[in-house]
Amino acid sequence: MRKSGTKPSSFTARVVFWRALGFTLDMKCIILLGSPGSGRSTLGRILAKRWDLPLISTGDLLRTSAERIGPVARAIRQTIDSGNLVSDEMVNHLMIGQLGSPDCADGFVLDGFPRTATQARFLDGYLRKAGAGEPLVLELKVSPEVATERLKSRLQCVACGRVYNSKLWPSGHPGYCDDDGMPLVQRTDDREDSIMTSLRRYAETAEPVVEHYKNKYYHELDATLAPGSLLEIVEGILEPKQAARLAVA
Numbered sequence: 001m002r003k004s005g006t007k008p009s010s011f012t013a014r015v016v017f018w019r020a021l022g023f024t025l026d027m028k029c030i031i032l033l034g035s036p037g038s039g040r041s042t043l044g045r046i047l048a049k050r051w052d053l054p055l056i057s058t059g060d061l062l063r064t065s066a067e068r069i070g071p072v073a074r075a076i077r078q079t080i081d082s083g084n085l086v087s088d089e090m091v092n093h094l095m096i097g098q099l100g101s102p103d104c105a106d107g108f109v110l111d112g113f114p115r116t117a118t119q120a121r122f123l124d125g126y127l128r129k130a131g132a133g134e135p136l137v138l139e140l141k142v143s144p145e146v147a148t149e150r151l152k153s154r155l156q157c158v159a160c161g162r163v164y165n166s167k168l169w170p171s172g173h174p175g176y177c178d179d180d181g182m183p184l185v186q187r188t189d190d191r192e193d194s195i196m197t198s199l200r201r202y203a204e205t206a207e208p209v210v211e212h213y214k215n216k217y218y219h220e221l222d223a224t225l226a227p228g229s230l231l232e233i234v235e236g237i238l239e240p241k242q243a244a245r246l247a248v249a
């Protein structure tokens, strides 16, 4: 992580950083790809905080939709709990509402979207219309064995959605979130059969999405590294210090 005292003024840092990436200054988009259990959500929160962008997690949005009453909510709940994917149509529709919100006018970090080639093409179209440059795509790589072990002991805050792991990175007060003190629960899709299905779905659908971005602004990350090390790597990929020197020269 960037040491305190080395951080340039936040406005200059952001402008230089995004210009160096070829983004327009109107919108910036970071996409996090990776299987369930790869740590997308944890890294997403860190990156969103680091670059002051909203984090959009389609999993969280869908879980909120699933809590409503009615046949659509019930269908979403059943799909999530089984470890399968919700339809492209429904997810893209959900994303239109999110991406169009004033919060997202400067950009966003996407966790769990796009998950299919259809969703990736939909996002391309959206970014084109919004006048944004190429998104930065980060794929968190982890083996299915490590992902499975992580998912079995994953806990999530009922209020803020922060993810913990009861074995690997527990909260300070067992069973409660360090950020807001609310209870931590096991997700209903973290049962062994759902875990197997969601990892299988990921193996089936990830390749076309990765292919879609591979020749663009795409980087693989070793998801077994600690979140702090991953942030350092992302900062290194983006080379803000070098970009700052170039801008000053």
Ligand code: AMP
Pocket (backbone or CB within 6 Å): 036, 058, 059, 060, 062, 079, 080, 081, 083, 084, 085, 086, 087, 088, 091, 111, 112, 113, 114, 115, 116, 119, 189, 198
């Ligand atoms: P996540 O929190 O990202 O692990 O997502 C939890 C569940 O939400 C997934 O297993 C899917 O059922 C559903 N989901 C999340 N994002 C998407 C997406 N982009 N497309 C389809 N289904 C999704």
